[in-house]
Amino acid sequence: MTSSAPRHTALDALHRSLGATMTDFAGWDMPLRYGSERDEHNAVRTRAGLFDLSHMGEITVTGPQAAELLNFALVGNIASVGVGRARYTMICQADGGILDDLIVYRLGETEYMVVANASNAQVVLDALTERAAGFDAEVRDDRDAYALIAVQGPESPGIVKSLTDADLDGLKYYAGLPGTVAGVPALIARTGYTGEDGFELFVKPEHAVELWQALTKAGEGVGLVPCGLSCRDTLRLEAGMPLYGHELSADLTPYDAGLGRVVKFDKGDFVGREALRVAAEHSNHEGPRVLVGLIAEGRRVPRAGYAVVAEGKVIGEVTSGAPSPTLGKPIAMAYVEPMYAAPGTEGVGVDIRGSHEPYEVVALPFYKRQK
């Protein structure tokens, strides 16, 4: 985090005209909510929501050895991703610690777009640039080249379909294709961070307002509402999706986070390989702590950093917590000692400012959409 003035997205004036409450997020001035964050959350679960995610960090990797570079720099097998497809993956340190979680889109045979969290975009850019030494590939900072608008929720396919000729029915989850939406050139990706069906539209910043307005109009009849980062956080929490700085950090390997499946050893050498092989072997036994879901029996809300307790001692820590609009109860993700990690474990609580509130241990996610 720098002390310089916050950055503004191409949609800044529009957010203000909509009466958004803004918040500083990773150096960006972003909409936190426009009205009630619970209403925004429920709109995404039942109808559709419109998000400005232009703070996300796009990095383009091109060249004859783009695939080889990404296979070396990231933990996944990126060379195996088909053109027009996307992959959830991670970038790790040599010691296996997670630098960031990423979505990588293969735009062409020799062109990829890596999307990093805003808070880590510089770290990822620097690491990719450094790791590119010796590869015939170019790493390009495209953070300012894109605005990102997401349409999420069950009504989102109809809304986007009404504005494009692109074959959305053929566009599967975790796929992306170039097209035109509302007359604007866009990379249309079927990805998201809400647990719902939805689209992420990467466009030039100068087209962002035009696209936002067209989507707003197209969604008028089906209950589309603008949504801020507050409901994005409760949506991803209900869906059991990790957030860097909460469930993921440089002190944890993908195995520690229960996401060892993103690490692929059946490729060449990659940064972190040796450390992650050791971590993989240990993960066959139980790690030091396990990521679980917690559902409150009461109404007080657990927050990141609160201690998880059982039998009078601290047995874990909350990484994310919020009132869940869908469940109607407070929920949390927490790392706990393995012997308390089984769903239904008795006697687990959260220390909420000195009082031990009872919590039910559950498997993640809290919410899964009906397909």
Next chain:
Amino acid sequence: MSNPQQLRYSKEHEWLSGAEDGVSTVGITEHAANALGDVVFVQLPEVGDTVTAGETCGELESTKSVSDLYSPVSGEVTEVNEDVVNDPSLVNSAPFEGGWLFKVRVAEEPADLLSADEYTAFSAG
């Protein structure tokens, strides 16, 4: 937003009604409610509790945060709003009316409570 003229205000964003038979009503302002976002849990003092001006007497939880509730005056709590305990969203939808929090028999009032106009200027700053 407009702050009702007949109320007085604390710098912790609580409002206080004029006393009826020595009893005043306490709530949080619309400005405070908007800053919190959707309130999901309200912990209030109990009837019979003594509250002290400027000291915490409960808490308000919203999606993003938990905030202490301060009493704007000293005195004995005579009634709490069970409706708002059961439906905390009243704090957002009607902060100056149905979202009131508790009633207090005022023993002592601090000298620095603000008028509506003073509070409007304070909360805008």
